[in-house]
Amino acid sequence: MKKLIMLATSTLLLAACGQEVETETTESIVDGALKESYIIGLDETFAPMSFRDVEGDIVGFDVDFATEIGKLSGLRFEFQPIDWVMKETELNAGNIDLIWNGYTITEERKEKVAFSDAYLENSQIIVTLNDSDIQSNEDLAGQVVATQQASATLNAMEADETGIVEKFDGGEPILYPTFTDVFNDLESGRSDAIVVDEVLGRYIMKQKGSEKFNVLTDNFGDEEYGVGIRKEDTALQEAINEGLVEIKENGTYDTIYQKWFAK
Structure with missing residues (x-):
């Protein structure tokens, strides 16, 4: 990412459900426009985008997708189940930082939030x-x-x-x-x-x-699905869009897609 200086290390991605998902990611020195950790709001029953597996861990296409974007950007994401009815309210109140869970891009929603580029039809x-x-x-x-x-x-x-x-x-x-x-x-x-x-x-x-x-x-x-972002968080929007381009170019997106949708 243009605004990040990447220092290789190994960190833990802490999910809000209490699980720790070990990732080969990077720690970032940020220029002030971005934080190092963001909370993703999701519906924990929306399989296969995000749901709890038999062990109670939150898994799914969007969980893998966000984790890979985090690796590229040097950001850590925490996954927080929310009342889906309140998603935009939770975002704009600052209780979560992103809506990343099969979130359809609509004109009505554009009045309340900004969107990343579309990533799934x-x-x-x-x-x-x-x-x-x-x-x-x-x-x-x-x-x-x-x-x-x-x-x-x-x-x-x-x-x-x-x-x-x-x-x-x-x-x-x-x-x-x-x-x-x-x-x-x-x-x-x-x-x-x-x-x-x-x-x-x-x-x-x-x-x-x-x-x-x-x-x-x-x-x-x-x-089409996109990531919901507060309108003022333009640096975060840019980081996610750049990460999406990169994982599509390096084949990571296809690997995640095949894992959840091949059959």
Whole structure:
């Protein structure tokens, strides 16, 4: 990074969940524009971007991605689970420094935060159980449809211009705190269909058994993920963008992508 003088050493990346992840990183002498440690706010149920494994550690694509950016920039990141509904409030109040967790870039969110360059494409897919008669967007009329509250998925549904959302049973989707709850609602039969982030939805379906589910050809739009940053933290934004370019050029990004999305 242009603003950092790198001194090779070995440090510990301390995650907010209490785990210590050893990394081959660097310690930085910073010119005052950057701190050495930042808190990343995330949803610990958003697999495969960030979630707790069987040992209780926070893992996932975004965790690996952030860790590699940290190695390049000489910064340490702490991972802090937050109430996803409050993410922008937590960021702008200074309780966290970054929103780095499958955070969709939208015009509405740009009014509240700055974004890094986009790093992953995503879609908002419609999922049903495999024996459902629902085959298209139009078939959602009169059906119970669920999604996560305060999510980009909900924003995409609210922005839909086809008018289908108003035709749902109840005139709106049923909302749950997490996408895990949303999938449980579908499996229990309380919902007829759900709308979810594709990267999360396909990961969960694989864990539960893909044969149980059907993904419609119709969806609620394509989007991109970025890192949410306070608007005044321009040096941090620049460091993350430079790191993203470098890990794409040196192949590290592809390695992380294959680890979490190859299958």
